[in-house]
Amino acid sequence: MKTKFIIITGLSGAGKSLAVRCFEDLGFFCVDNLPIALIPKFAELCSKPESEIDKIVLVVDIREGEFLDVFFDVLKDISAQNIIYKIFFLEASNEIIIRRFSETRRKHPLSHETTTLLDSINKEREILQKIKDKADIIINTTTLTPNELRQSLKNNIIIDAQEGAQMTLTITSFGYRFGVPNDADLVFDVRFLPNPHYVEELSKLTGNDKKVKNYVLKHALTKTFLDKFKNLIFFLIPQYLKEGKTYLTIAIGCTGGKHRSVTIANLLAQEISKRKYKINLINNHRDINKK
Secondary structure, X not given: OOOEEEEEEEOOOOOHHHHHHHHHHOOOEEEEOOOHHHHHHHHHHHOOOOOOOOEEEEEOOHHHOOOHHHXXXXXXXXXXXXXXXXXXXEEOOHHHHHHHHHHHOOXXXXXXXXXXXXXXXXXXXXXXXXXXXXXXXXXXXXXXXXXXXXXXXXXXXXXXXXXXXXXXXXXXXXXXXXXXXXXXXXXXXXXXXXXXXXXXXXXXXXXXXXXXXXXXXXXXXXXXXXXXXXXXXXXXXXXXXXXXXXXXXXXXXXXXXXXXXXXXXXXXXXXXXXXXXXXXXXXXXXXXXXX
16 A cells, blocks of 8 residues: 655645645645654554555645755655655745635744735745745636636646656646636647637637637638647657656647637647547647636
8 A cells, every 4th residue: 555645844824724724625634834843753654464444645834934944855865765756835826825814814834024914925926936846736726616626736647656657737728818827838829729719600609619619620721820839849758757747737828818819728638538648638628618
């Protein structure tokens, strides 16, 4: 029995408490704010053959104080025990974090060291940057509902080591009118393609409809773009896999996020699913129902 060992960290107010509840619902044994010095011993006990705990989540954050000094040493200790771990890092925009603190009327853990809440947030970002750089999964909760966060966590639970490394690849369409997705690794702008919005019978449909798909794909410009686009994506994915990247988000945007971006995102997802990559593929359309 191989133990799944997940460390949740990130910014205060980014949703770590909600993430813990989600993992508990998924059957994980969760410990919030365990002193970092005790983590190696705890991991050792849980990995023993007689232990019945095989799915573990630990929350480690700024409440520990100057934990960065020992955090990476603790990770080395865990690795020395041949324990496979993954780090989930949660973040959100300053505006959202400020709003969440205002709604809950909680104090920021660094409030005693700074003048304003924004100062505390920025200082925490600076302190946690090295850990963020080490993270396997980075989830930006700025626009996520609780259900969407739960689904994102579920999709990103890494399979057992003996099954081989696997990448979670998210393809999302979006509208530039509503902003670029915060967690996108690769962003492609397809606003240069012919726009179905200006065709009366197509404007109220979406890229999920066959008529819109046919309209977008019938143009020579689209065909030329797709050939070059797919070649680029199929060159990049194996390179990311070789580097051990476990999470990749490809965002495809048009003006409103309903027609062209949806069509291209769907087509890319179909093409990728035909390839024999070790990928957990997620395809979603962020702004398809927005006006």
